[in-house]
Amino acid sequence: MKRKISETPKHTLNDLPSGIDGRVTAVNGTGPVMRRLMEMGVVPGVDVQVVKAAPFGDPIEVRVRGYSLAMRRSEADSIEVSF
Amino acid sequence: MENEAKPQLTIALAGNPNAGKTTLFNALTGLKQKIANYPGVTVERKEGVWIVNGETANLVDIPGLYSLDATSLDEQIARDVITGKQAGLPKPDVIVAVVDATNLERNLYLVTQLFEFGIPVVIALTMIDVFEDQKHEIDIEMVSVLLKTPVVAVNVKTGRGIDELAAKVAEVRGTTPVVPYVYDEGGDEAGPHGKIFSRYNFISSVVQDSVWHSDQSSHRISDKIDKVLTHKFFGLVILVAILLVVFQTIFSWASLPMDLLEQGFGAAADLVRAQMPPGILTDLIADGIIAGVGGVVVFLPQILLLFLFISLLEDSGYMSRAAFLLDKLMSRVGLHGKAFLPLISSFACAIPGIMATRTIESRRDRFATIMIAPFMSCSARLPVYTLMIGAFFGGQYVFGFISVGALLMLIMYSIGIIVAIIVAFILKRTVLKSPPPPFLMELPPYRLPNLRTVFQNMLTRAWLFLKRAGTVILAISIILWALMYFPRSSRQSVVSSQQTEAAKSVPGTAATGDVIDEPRTTDNEPLPESEQLKHSFAGRLGHIIEPVIAPLGFDWKIGVALIASFAAREVLVSTLSIIYNVGKDENEESETLIAAVRDAKTDDGRPAWTPLTALTLMVFFVLAMQCMSTIAVVRRETNSWSWPIFMTVYMTVLAYIAAFITYQGGKLLGYG
Incomplete structure (x- = not known):
């Protein structure tokens, strides 16, 4: 196996520590969820921040385009970020 | 327009x-x-x-x-x-x-x-x-x-x-x-x-x-509020506190106008009786229309108050925080975080609760919430619980200090909640199966609610409730009235002077007080109300369903009460009063009604009620869809008849099974 730097594991929004700026690199997932995420402004290239998690660890509050968006962990999993 | x-x-x-x-x-x-x-x-x-x-x-x-x-x-x-x-x-x-x-x-x-x-x-x-x-x-x-x-x-x-x-x-x-x-x-x-x-x-x-942008400060105030309101611990404590305040207020503030409305409709019925010549038309207006419509309109104060609070919570931005806090719990059952408020509201009354499901966007999630909302023990079940407990479990204690009544009350509420969770779980995996909808919800910045918007929203809801539910309920209450009114017994048609008395003694939902006090004609013995009821269509229906409800320990008289209370659960109390000839304006705390229930005999002379029968009836009332107002609202909110029919059928079947298990199980264990 060749080792390349680009093969480092991809991070999702769930890996982003709260309060740290991240940038969306890709939005995966199934059709309607992915579409809805993008319509709400989560498109590749946008800056995101995880604000906090709800009392039972799920859902999470995400800051994107200047507003707060709540999403479940399962949805956050389909958002790839770099940070 | x-x-x-x-x-x-x-x-x-x-x-x-x-x-x-x-x-x-x-x-x-x-x-x-x-x-x-x-x-x-x-x-x-x-x-x-x-x-x-x-x-x-x-x-x-x-x-x-x-x-x-x-x-x-x-x-x-x-x-x-x-x-x-x-x-x-x-x-x-x-x-x-x-x-x-x-x-x-x-x-x-x-x-x-x-x-x-x-x-x-x-x-x-x-x-x-x-x-x-x-x-x-x-x-x-x-x-x-x-x-x-x-x-x-x-x-x-x-x-x-x-x-x-x-x-x-x-x-x-x-x-x-x-x-x-x-x-x-x-x-x-x-x-x-x-x-x-x-x-x-x-x-x-x-x-x-x-x-x-000056800096990223636009969310600063909201973030500070959220530090407390969506805090892992305090957020939940505050949520519970807010709900307690809301429901306490709904109960205490609504009780006075509800009493006034009830008295007002009672007075209107009395007025109709006093001003109109006795006869079928007077009875229809007083006992069918006024009582039927009045039975619905008394819910109006609760609806107004609940929607006042819902509008305030929505407009301020708190509602989406509450959904955020509770989504994890609700999603375990397959429901949306926003389902919590409609369900909690249903403890007061399922009607505003079901109307409140409109905040849930996904149709399947919303319908699942509507389908289980009536399992929450609403305030109309309280008179039934109170009568049964008062008659058979009053003054009893377990371990010397826990009142059996309070314990039974807790058990009834718990049965409703547990069954609701199970049913939601099943519905979300069968008829209302859907992939978990994306929980993408904006958490808007906190804002002071616009009072005009809040009040307008409240009045709109109230008007929609009166207009739509009212028409269906009016029709059903007239039908129920007619079932208990017709056919008029043959004895009275012979003696015309009895008509006055018989006409006044019509079972209905109205608490018209003067029935028993009315001087009775002595020359011709009047037909007692219970006799008339026995020969009415409702009485016959009671006899017809007796074989079905016999395994639950119910005789035909309880059957009549079950049929009548299909209009509204608390009608059970007034119908039992009529059947046992106690007087129409008995309430659940009345000693004479309690005594009458204790002493009631079946047609073959056995006691009609035992503690086990009372318990069985309570279990039946936790689960049965005994409320035509709810059916009318579900019809309106789902825009179809199939959902309310499905709801009525499955709830009645569940209630029957649970009551059957209670009664037969109790007998096997040697009770009753």
């Missing part, structure tokens, strides 16, 4: 949720609003009259939405309205797009879609005062130039921009809009949704050239 001259001008009002659309709509139209449902669906259709430069315009409020891609029902309808495909609505001449200045990028996304319909758009920029208070700056001229469309900053409180908005609408009317950007659909890096990607790219460039 159908009867008036049709306005020549149709204007659609579109915008994101929480953008201030409702407040603007109210400010533009005043009280001249018409609210209905779009045909075949439960999406609300709101229209009002807006005077634009002296001309009467029909302002159509499009449901608040984030996108027009027609993936949800709201979006489909919004699209139909804009393209003129919605029956009864001409294609709009102008679209007013409400855009929240504090949330510009995401709000403009919908606007970029609106540009594509070839209808001129005027942007109403709201929350501009909040935006400027936060020391941000926006070049409205520049936004207008870049978007190639008029932009007007509006503030409903100060009246800023309202006239200018009308002027701009008149100005652009009839013009052909220019789409201010070109798609770059070739971009593969954006994935299959390149269009969304390129719209946001355009928006980013517009915002970059026209807005200067």
Whole structure:
């Protein structure tokens, strides 16, 4: 196996520590969820921040385009970020 | 509006949720609003009259939405309205797009879609005062130039921009809009949704050239409030406290007007009796119509109060926080976080609870919530529980200090909750099966609620409840009345003087007090009410269903009470009073009714009630769909008869099975 730097594991929004700026690199997932995420402004290239998690660890509050968006962990999993 | 001259001008009002659309709509139209449902669906259709430069315009409020891609029902309808495909609505001449200045990028996304319909758009920029208070700056001229469309900053409180908005609408009317950007659909890096990607790219460039943020402070106050309100521990404590206050208030504030309404309807029935000649028409009006309608209208104070609180919680931004806090718990059962409030409300009364499910966007989630809401033990079950406990379990204690009554009460409430969880679990995996809907919910900044919007919302709900539920309930109560009234027993038709007495002694839901006090004619023995009831259709039905309910330990008289209480659960108490000849205005705490229930005998002379029978009846009432008002509301909210019928059938079957297990199990264990 060749080792390349680009093969480092991809991070999702769930890996982003709260309060740290991240940038969306890709939005995966199934059709309607992915579409809805993008319509709400989560498109590749946008800056995101995880604000906090709800009392039972799920859902999470995400800051994107200047507003707060709540999403479940399962949805956050389909958002790839770099940070 | 159908009867008036049709306005020549149709204007659609579109915008994101929480953008201030409702407040603007109210400010533009005043009280001249018409609210209905779009045909075949439960999406609300709101229209009002807006005077634009002296001309009467029909302002159509499009449901608040984030996108027009027609993936949800709201979006489909919004699209139909804009393209003129919605029956009864001409294609709009102008679209007013409400855009929240504090949330510009995401709000403009919908606007970029609106540009594509070839209808001129005027942007109403709201929350501009909040935006400027936060020391941000926006070049409205520049936004207008870049978007190639008029932009007007509006503030409903100060009246800023309202006239200018009308002027701009008149100005652009009839013009052909220019789409201010070109798609770059070739971009593969954006994935299959390149269009969304390129719209946001355009928006980013517009915002970059026209807005200067002081820093990232726009959420500071809300963040501080959220530190407490969505705190892992205190957030939940505060949520419970808020709910307690809401329900305590609903119970205590609503009880006085509810009593007054009840007395008022009682007085109205008495008045009808006093003023009209005795006869079938008087009975129909007093016991059928007034009692039936009155039985529904008494719920009005609770509905008004609940919707006052719901509007306050929604408008302030707290509601979405509550859903955020509880989504994990609710999703374990397969429900949305927003289902918690309708379900909690249903402990007061399932009717406002079911109406409150409108905040849940996903239809399947909403229907699942509606289907289980009646399992929450509502206040109408209390008279039934109280009577049964008072008659058979009063003054008993376990371990010397826990009252059996309180314990039974707790068990009844718990049975309802547990069954609701199980049913929701099953429904979400069968008939209402759906992939877990994306829980993508905006957490809007906290705002002081607009009182006018709050009150208008409250009154709208109340009116819809009265209008729609009232008609169905009226019909059902007349049918129930007739079942207990007809056929008139043959004995009285011989002696005409008895008719007066017999006519007064009609079972019904009204607590008309003077039945027993009425001097009875001595020469001809009057037909007792219980005799009349026995020979009525309801009495015969009681006999017919006796074999079915015998395994539950119920005789035909209890059967009649079960049939009558189908109108409303608490009717069981007044019907039992009639059957046991106690007097109509007995309430559940009445000693004589308790004594009558204890002493009641079946036709073959055995005691009609045992503690086990009482327990069985309580279990039956936890689960059975004994409330025609709820059925009428479910009919309205689901826009079909199949859901309320399904609900009634499955709840009755469940109630029967549970009551059967209780009674037969109790007998096996040697009780009863």
